[in-house]
Amino acid sequence: MTRILVVGAGPAGIRATETLVAGGLCPTVVDEGSRAGGQIYRRPPEGFTRPPGTLYGSEAGKARRLHDVFDGFVRDREIEYHPECSVLGLHDGVAQVLGPTGVISLRYDRLIIATGATDRLAPVPGWQMAGVYSLGATQIALKAQGVALGRRMVLAGSGPLLTLVAAQLIDAGAEVAAVLDTAPWRAQVRGGARMALARPLFTLRGLRMRARLGRLYKAGVTLVSIEGEGTGPQAINWRDARGRVQRTACDTVALGWHLRAETALADLAGASFEWSDTWAQWLPETDEAGRAADGLYLAGDGISLLGADGAEISGRLAACACLADLEYQIDMGAYARDLRGARRLRGFAKGVADAFPWPADMIRALPDAAILCRCEGVTAGELRATLPLSGPEANRAKSLSRVGMGRCQGRYCQLAGAEVMAAATGVRAAQMGRLRVQPPARPVPLAAFATRSDSPD
Amino acid sequence: MSGGAPSAGRVRRLAETDRAALVFGFDGAAYSGLDGDTVLTAVLAALPDLRAAEFGPERRAGFCLMGACQDCWLWQEDGPRLRACSTPLRAGMRLRSSPPDDWPGTLP
Numbered sequence: 226m227t228r229i230l231v232v233g234a235g236p237a238g239i240r241a242t243e244t245l246v247a248g249g250l251c252p253t254v255v256d257e258g259s260r261a262g263g264q265i266y267r268r269p270p271e272g273f274t275r276p277p278g279t280l281y282g283s284e285a286g287k288a289r290r291l292h293d294v295f296d297g298f299v300r301d302r303e304i305e306y307h308p309e310c311s312v313l314g315l316h317d318g319v320a321q322v323l324g325p326t327g328v329i330s331l332r333y334d335r336l337i338i339a340t341g342a343t344d345r346l347a348p349v350p351g352w353q354m355a356g357v358y359s360l361g362a363t364q365i366a367l368k369a370q371g372v373a374l375g376r377r378m379v380l381a382g383s384g385p386l387l388t389l390v391a392a393q394l395i396d397a398g399a400e401v402a403a404v405l406d407t408a409p410w411r412a413q414v415r416g417g418a419r420m421a422l423a424r425p426l427f428t429l430r431g432l433r434m435r436a437r438l439g440r441l442y443k444a445g446v447t448l449v450s451i452e453g454e455g456t457g458p459q460a461i462n463w464r465d466a467r468g469r470v471q472r473t474a475c476d477t478v479a480l481g482w483h484l485r486a487e488t489a490l491a492d493l494a495g496a497s498f499e500w501s502d503t504w505a506q507w508l509p510e511t512d513e514a515g516r517a518a519d520g521l522y523l524a525g526d527g528i529s530l531l532g533a534d535g536a537e538i539s540g541r542l543a544a545c546a547c548l549a550d551l552e553y554q555i556d557m558g559a560y561a562r563d564l565r566g567a568r569r570l571r572g573f574a575k576g577v578a579d580a581f582p583w584p585a586d587m588i589r590a591l592p593d594a595a596i597l598c599r600c601e602g603v604t605a606g607e608l609r610a611t612l613p614l615s616g617p618e619a620n621r622a623k624s625l626s627r628v629g630m631g632r633c634q635g636r637y638c639q640l641a642g643a644e645v646m647a648a649a650t651g652v653r654a655a656q657m658g659r660l661r662v663q664p665p666a667r668p669v670p671l672a673a674f675a676t677r678s679d680s681p682d
Numbered sequence: 683m684s685g686g687a688p689s690a691g692r693v694r695r696l697a698e699t700d701r702a703a704l705v706f707g708f709d710g711a712a713y714s715g716l717d718g719d720t721v722l723t724a725v726l727a728a729l730p731d732l733r734a735a736e737f738g739p740e741r742r743a744g745f746c747l748m749g750a751c752q753d754c755w756l757w758q759e760d761g762p763r764l765r766a767c768s769t770p771l772r773a774g775m776r777l778r779s780s781p782p783d784d785w786p787g788t789l790p
Contacts, residue, residue: 259770370720397697457730668755
């Protein structure tokens with residue numbers, strides 16, 4: 226039987242799986258989580274008791290439906306499911322997969338990649354300290370563990386998640402000292418109008434949530450530095466929209482500027498990429514159903530940052546494309562509806578991108594002493610110093626400076642690094658080139674290969 | 683139980699506290715976490731951070747909590763290194779912030 230491998234069991238992977246099962250196939254699903262749902266609909270471990278309404282707010286119904294659909298497939302053995310497994314590499318129709326028992330090889334005929342996104346990070350001087358987290362991390366800690374990652378937190382960055390996480394933390398009883406948005410009001414008004422046009426109710430809900438933050442929320446902020454010592458942050462220094470220097474005491478800072486598509490596996494599988502001015506990052510090229518190459522389909526935030534609802538749609542579209550290519554019948558009416566839905570969400574996403582821009586100027590002005598690569602402590606000045614040798618090319622600059630070579634494999638420094646290099650050399654960030662992705666996509670102990678069987682399953 | 687009083691920890695528990703206690707070791711001291719905690723949650727409920735940074739003077743306490751940044755790796759007295767944000771706490775774990783003396787050892 227044709228084996229379809231689905232990587233990721235968030236909203237996109239779950240809907241892709243559902244569509245394949247409905248089409249009569251038995252897909253193989255590999256997911257890093259111990260329970261399906263992805264990050265946005267991440268579930269706490271068994272035995273936790275907060276109801277979906279507490280965990281997911283207005284999206285509780287969507288979360289529950291996705292969990293139920295997937296759990297049903299696992300229970301009824303309609304899919305082959307590998308939880309707690311990371312795909313390390315993809316080559317010649319075989320996936321190398323690291324799981325609890327070591328590395329296994331899975332053969333596949335067609336591949337649907339739905340690996341989602343991470344926070345998009347920009348360095349702030351001092352961000353290497355213990356107690357500085359990604360914005361998503363604070364949400365995961367709250368949802369999956371019921372904890373706040375600090376006693377007095379400042380959330381900073383920009384994007385819909387900033388307001389959402391702040392509201393969720395406050396509702397849960399955490400102390401949030403400030404919510405610092407680098408997006409100026411005029412950008413938010415311009416982008417917000419477009420958001421409201423595409424999704425009025427959704428946008429209104431966001432505005433209501435924002436209003437609840439009251440005076441904690443500041444727009445048009447420039448982040449200056451995180452100050453602290455051995456035990457972590459003690460304060461964050463920032464400039465308000467009028468340029469006045471401010472200082473907010475805290476023991477934890479969470480940073481994030483909307484999302485960065487997680488594209489390592491798409492790259493290893495042979496997708497090609499183009500620079501997106503809208504999202505200020507490299508995104509894989511696909512057709513409108515998610516076809517990226519022969520037998521390769523992409524879905525969810527890993528192709529375009531449309532959010533959870535968009536991920537459900539693009540998961541179905543990718544699976545439909547896969548089924549159609551295998552000459553299975555698909556529901557053309559549902560397919561056309563999903564294409565229309567995706568177009569509407571792209572309009573909304575464009576508004577989000579305009580409202581909450583990437584803080585390019587802030588990054589370009591990073592002092593030489595600021596740590597740019599959080600993994601290996603490489604400073605912005607060290608990266609700038611390599612440019613006379615490397616020229617304005619991301620991979621050469623990486624080899625010489627090690628920015629992008631640490632254990633996060635460039636996930637949290639590539640975009641800021643490109644910005645710093647672009648500013649120093651007078652070219653656009655897009656012209657710096659894209660960091661080549663190398664397997665393994667996750668660190669793997671050598672011992673895990675010792676248990677490997679030679680012939681793929 | 684020795685070591686960190688609750689106030690010494692970085693994380694604050696806001697919900698789901700009615701779970702069974704699990705005792706584990708970290709750098710030779712005994713601590714107590716809750717059943718369902720990740721290793722990261724349990725250690726940071728008792729202590730302000732996880733480990734020293736390899737490339738700078740600061741400490742580290744995890745960063746992304748979704749397995750992407752690799753900031754939260756901890757060692758064990760015996761057994762492989764683990765990613766604290768995605769590893770469930772088990773009773774009797776003996777964790778370390780630095781490699782054991784016999785590392786890298788031999789392949790099994």
